[in-house]
Ligand SMILES: [Zn+2]
């Protein structure tokens with residue numbers, strides 16, 4: 001557990017006391033504005049470069065072609081999803097990743 005104030009890892013704009021576990025043993029600060037944003041958006045944070053990705057839940061869900069995965073995401077629609085990913089497009093451009101179509105292991109809720 002972190003203590004005290006830290007910079008929000010999503011907007012990198014505000015100092016906050018709140019933190020969220022985005023992966024086992026990885027805790028980041030997230031301000032209340034970004035927590036609110038997470039109600040309508042999935043938020044992914046790249047653990048390599050720290051870049052954050054905010055995608056509207058509706059858009060992500062409509063774009064998923066895999067039915068099982070779609071179901072998993074729909075179950076998560078009402079939950080706050082702020083997750084860490086190992087690598088993103090920015091730090092690994094040769095791997096075109098579409099987070100909406102990553103493995104089910106991404107979704108654990
Ligand atoms: Zn924030």
Ligand SMILES: [Zn+2]
Nearest residue numbers: 046049088091
């Ligand atoms: Zn990255």
